[in-house]
Structures are given as structure tokens and as C-alpha cells.
Amino acid sequence: MSAFDDLLAFQRQTEALSSVAERLGWDQETVMPRGATEQRADEMAAMEEVLHERRTDPRIGEWLEAARPQNEVEQRIVDLISRDFSRSSRVPARLASELAKTTSLAQGIWAEARAKEAPEDFLPTLDQVLMLKREEAAALADGGDLYDALLDDYEPDTTAAEIAVLFDAMRPRLVALRDEVLGADHQPQALNGHFPQETQLRLARACASAFGYDWSRGRIDLAVHPFSSGRWQDSRITTRVVEPEPFNCIYSTIHEVGHSSYELGIDPDYAFTPLGRGVSMGVHESQSRIYENQMGRGRAFSGWLFNRMSDAFDGLNIADPDAFYATVNRVTPGYIRTEADEIQYNLHIMLRFDLERDLIAGKLDADDLVEAWNARFLKDFGVAVDRPANGVLQDVHWSVGLFGYFPTYALGNVYAGCLNExxxxxxxxxxDSLAEGDASPGVEWLRENVQRHGGLLPPRQLIETATGVAISPIPLLDYLEEKFGRIYDL
Structure with missing residues (x-):
């Protein structure tokens, strides 16, 4: 066997073990007994120790040096393994294991604190996570910017400075459009009624099927915070149900189907290699957001959904498909990021981006986070946070150490704007196909132009190859102004 063959065989085992560890995380958030939290934390730490040892095995360096890639696919595999080897080797094994254990415990503590509206129960644990992430960032940065080192895990070759420039370019048009919409004479009606959990879940499954979700390789479960998990032949989704708010369940499901379909749509020849996963979280979010918003919240699909919901719930308080479309896209000054309309969603991300940069830099401590969050939310949204679950406790990300992840949501929206055009x-x-409850023409285009490539192309190159134009926020902003201008008679 060649050095490349040895390297790939070793990597395949590492990828398989990583998938097993991911399944432990899925189990913890869905069906694991609450009393098993400490045991699971030890299990996660043990798995991370094994994975870290494999990712830093000295033989990888020897194989990389001796490998002679024969084509662009093999060269990309070598490049990605080399990148992972370099990054993993900078992080001490003790730190990798401690992070896995602490974040596993923190997730349960966050969930309980959120349920009890008690941030004081979570913030000491968040402080522990922060200390570990700052240490990890320092190890990875090698004297560079700490936040950039963490961001690179989710969106390679992108810096916080570049993200900040992008956000500064987007914010004025988003704020101006929001102000126009909220001040418009015409305001869509809210959806009211009783929407039982089981009926919502049946509709959610129907929507997932409409977007081509492969039930032979997936499943849907309930979780505190919706997510997708897995790859290759097993990619699962979760959703959540709030009985007075069925759009929460339906659109969270469509969003997660976008993530899962990306993983299931990757060329099967790339399985158990670094190419067999989404290339970045920005690209991942482009898939979930274009499924949820440009297709799922569009006039065509919402008309189909109106008929399905009217039948399922024995009528709605909304008169017709056009009014329902406006209701689906109704803009309100709400608290929750995952429930935010398309205009305000990116403003939620900008808030988190600034706060977490300060947290990692040590300019902001966990003890001061509630006050900082509430002050910033009031400034950005003009509404005072009414309770912690609607404020600093609403997202799971910081509890599990995902610092640097949030800006990829907004970057995904920008990518989705380009892809949609x-x-x-x-x-x-x-x-016309969406109006019949069939998203397959769009799904197939995305699979061919984005999903099947997996990690073969770097993120920006992938999007620009798919669209034929340079990445820009302009298509997204133009789309939002045109869409909401029509809905609100601006």
C-alpha cells in the first residue's frame, strides 16, 4: 500500500469513530435518561481522548510527507487531513478531553436553567466553558487572534474582521427595511388557535417529505433546541413543539431537513473521508436557510401548506392563501432567534457575534453577560427582554462550546441569497412545483451544484462555482426588500 492508502485507511477509522461520538450527542439531546448526564460526560470525554490521540498520531505526519496524490480529489483529502492534523496537534490531549466532558455536562445544566428561568444556575458553568475555550483558542491561534482561531473551525479561511465588514454593510438596509415594515399601515394577521402536538408532528413529517427527506436514512425526534446529526447513511433531524405556535415546529423541521439533506446528498464515494461532510457551517446554513425561507416561506409552498393546515386543524383564522403567506412572513419584534423573520434574523446574529467576541477576548465575563445581553437587545430591537429563556438562555451554542459558530448563520443567509438567485x-x-408541495426541482439543483461536492471545494469557491458570480450580500438584501415590500404594501 502507498503512503496515501495508509493515510486514508487510518482516516476512515477516525471518521467512523467520530460518527459514533456524534451519535452519543444525538442520544443525549433526544432520548437519554436525565439521570445519565454524568455518565455520558465521562463517555464523551473518553471518546474525545481516543479521537484526539488518533488525530495527532505521529504516523499521520509521516504519511502526509510521503503521500503522492494522483488527482484533485486525493490532493484535497491530503490538504484537509493536514489541516486537521496541524490544528489538533496544537491542542493538549488533557484540554480536548476536559472540553468534551465539561460541555457535555454544561448542556444539561443549561437546559435545566432555561426551564427554570435561572441564569445564575448556568453562568458558573459557562465561565468554566469560557476558560477552556480561551485556552483552546490560544493554543490554536499561535499568537494570532483568538476568535479567528475558533471561527476557523466553522468557516475556514474567514476572519472576524471580514465578518464585521459584511455585517456593517448589511445592517443599514436591514434596519431601514424593518422600520418601514413595522411602521406600515398594512399588518398581517397573527395565526391563532389550538394546534395539538401530534398533528403538528404529522404536518412536520409531510413537509420533510415534500423537501425530499430520505426516511430510510433519517428520522425525526423532539429536542429542546432543534438540530440535525449524522452523515453518509444516517442523518437525523429534531424539532420542537410549542402548541400555540405551529410555525415553530414546521419551519424548524424544514430548516433541519436542509442540513440533513446536505449530508445525505454528498457523493457516497466520499464517505469516511474528510470530503464526506459539509465543507463549512456557512455552506451548511445556506442549505437549511434556502430550504426554510426562499422555498419554504415563499408564496408557492405556503399556499400548499395553507391547505394542509386548514384540513389538519379543521380550519384556520386566516382567510386565504395570500393572507396566510403574509402571516407566515409576519414581522414582529420578538425575542427568539430561531423564530425570527428573515429581516430581523441577521440582527440577532450580529448581537451574538459581538458578545461572543468580547467573551473570548476577555472583555466580557460570564457574570456580566445577562446585563450585556439585555442592554444590547433593547438597543438593537427596542424591546426589553422579559425573561432569561427569551434572552441569554435561549440558545444552546455557548453551553456546548460553539464559539465562532453564530456568524456562519448570517453568512449562510448571504450564500443562500446568491444560490436562490x-x-x-x-x-x-x-x-409551480412548490405550489404542489414538491420541492424536488430546487432540491435536485442544490444537490447537483452544492451538496454532492461535500468538502471537495473550499466554501467560497463552492458557492461562486454554483452561482457563477462573486459572493455578495446584495442578492439577499434585494430579495428581502422585494418580498417584504410586496407583503407590506411599501
């Missing part, structure tokens, strides 16, 4: 030009029949 190209997809609509390439697939003129998409509107």
Missing part, C-alpha cells in the same frame, strides 16, 4: 434562473418550473 441562480436557482430561480436555472429552474423556472420551481414555483
Amino acid at each position: 441562480a436557482m430561480r434562473d436555472a429552474v423556472p418550473e420551481l414555483h
Whole structure:
């Protein structure tokens, strides 16, 4: 066997073990007994010790040096393994294990604190997570910017400075559009009624099927915070149900189907290699957001959903599909990021981006986070946070150490804006198909142009190859102004 063959065989085992560890995380958030939290933390720490040892095995360096890639696929595999080897080797094994254990415990503590509206029960644990993440960032940064070192895990070759420039370019148009919409004379009606959990879940499954979710390789479960998990032949989704608010369940499901479909749509030849996963979280979010918003919240699909919901719930308080479309896209000054309309969603991300940069830099401590969050939310949204679950406790990300993840949501929206423009030009029949509850023409275009490539192309190159144009926030902002201008008669 060649050095490349040895390297790939070793990597395949590492990828398989990583998938097992991911399944432990899925189990913890869905069906694991609450009393098993400490045991699971030890299990996660043990798995991370094994994985870290494999990712830093000296033989990887020897194989990389001797490998002679024969084509662009093999070269990309070598490049990605080399990158992971370099980063993993900078993090001490003790720190990797401690992070895995602490974040596993922190997740349960966050969930209980959120349920009890008690941030004081969580903040000491968050402080522990922060200390470990700062240590990890320092090890990875090698004298560079700490936040950039963490961001690189989720969006390679992107810096916080670049993200900040992007956000500064987007914010004025988003704020101006929000102010126009909230001040408009015409305001869509809210959806009211009783929406039982089991009926919501049946509708959620129907929506997942409409977007081509492969039930032979997936499943849907309930979780405190919706997520997807897995790859290759097993990618699962979760959702949550709030009985007075069915859109929460339905659109969380469609969002997670976008993530899961990306993983299931990757070329099967890439399984158990570094190419067999989404190339970045920004690209991942482009898939979930274009499924949820440009397709799922569009006039065509919402018309189909109106009929399905009217039948399922014996009528709605909304008169017709056009009014329902406006209701689906109703803009309100709400608290929750995952429930935010398309205009305000990115403003939620900008808030988190600034706060977590200060947390990692040591400019902000966990003890001061509630006050800082509430002050910033009031400034950005003009509404005072009414309770911690609607404020600093609403997201799971910081409890599990995902610092640097949040900006990829907004970057994914920008990517989705570019992809949507190209997809609509390439697939003129998409509107009519969505009106029939069939998203397959759009899904197939995304699979061919984005999903099947997995990690073969770097994120920006992938999006620009798919669209044929340079990445820009302009398509997203133009789309939002046109869409909401029509809905609100601006």
C-alpha cells in the first residue's frame, strides 16, 4: 500500500469513530435518561481522548510527507487531513478531553436553567466553558487572534474582521427595511388557535417529505433546541413543539431537513473521508436557510401548506392563501432567534457575534453577560427582554462550546441569497412545483451544484462555482426588500 492508502485507511477509522461520538450527542439531546448526564460526560470525554490521540498520531505526519496524490480529489483529502492534523496537534490531549466532558455536562445544566428561568444556575458553568475555550483558542491561534482561531473551525479561511465588514454593510438596509415594515399601515394577521402536538408532528413529517427527506436514512425526534446529526447513511433531524405556535415546529423541521439533506446528498464515494461532510457551517446554513425561507416561506409552498393546515386543524383564522403567506412572513419584534423573520434574523446574529467576541477576548465575563445581553437587545430591537429563556438562555451554542459558530448563520443567509438567485434562473418550473408541495426541482439543483461536492471545494469557491458570480450580500438584501415590500404594501 502507498503512503496515501495508509493515510486514508487510518482516516476512515477516525471518521467512523467520530460518527459514533456524534451519535452519543444525538442520544443525549433526544432520548437519554436525565439521570445519565454524568455518565455520558465521562463517555464523551473518553471518546474525545481516543479521537484526539488518533488525530495527532505521529504516523499521520509521516504519511502526509510521503503521500503522492494522483488527482484533485486525493490532493484535497491530503490538504484537509493536514489541516486537521496541524490544528489538533496544537491542542493538549488533557484540554480536548476536559472540553468534551465539561460541555457535555454544561448542556444539561443549561437546559435545566432555561426551564427554570435561572441564569445564575448556568453562568458558573459557562465561565468554566469560557476558560477552556480561551485556552483552546490560544493554543490554536499561535499568537494570532483568538476568535479567528475558533471561527476557523466553522468557516475556514474567514476572519472576524471580514465578518464585521459584511455585517456593517448589511445592517443599514436591514434596519431601514424593518422600520418601514413595522411602521406600515398594512399588518398581517397573527395565526391563532389550538394546534395539538401530534398533528403538528404529522404536518412536520409531510413537509420533510415534500423537501425530499430520505426516511430510510433519517428520522425525526423532539429536542429542546432543534438540530440535525449524522452523515453518509444516517442523518437525523429534531424539532420542537410549542402548541400555540405551529410555525415553530414546521419551519424548524424544514430548516433541519436542509442540513440533513446536505449530508445525505454528498457523493457516497466520499464517505469516511474528510470530503464526506459539509465543507463549512456557512455552506451548511445556506442549505437549511434556502430550504426554510426562499422555498419554504415563499408564496408557492405556503399556499400548499395553507391547505394542509386548514384540513389538519379543521380550519384556520386566516382567510386565504395570500393572507396566510403574509402571516407566515409576519414581522414582529420578538425575542427568539430561531423564530425570527428573515429581516430581523441577521440582527440577532450580529448581537451574538459581538458578545461572543468580547467573551473570548476577555472583555466580557460570564457574570456580566445577562446585563450585556439585555442592554444590547433593547438597543438593537427596542424591546426589553422579559425573561432569561427569551434572552441569554435561549440558545444552546455557548453551553456546548460553539464559539465562532453564530456568524456562519448570517453568512449562510448571504450564500443562500446568491444560490436562490441562480436557482430561480436555472429552474423556472420551481414555483409551480412548490405550489404542489414538491420541492424536488430546487432540491435536485442544490444537490447537483452544492451538496454532492461535500468538502471537495473550499466554501467560497463552492458557492461562486454554483452561482457563477462573486459572493455578495446584495442578492439577499434585494430579495428581502422585494418580498417584504410586496407583503407590506411599501
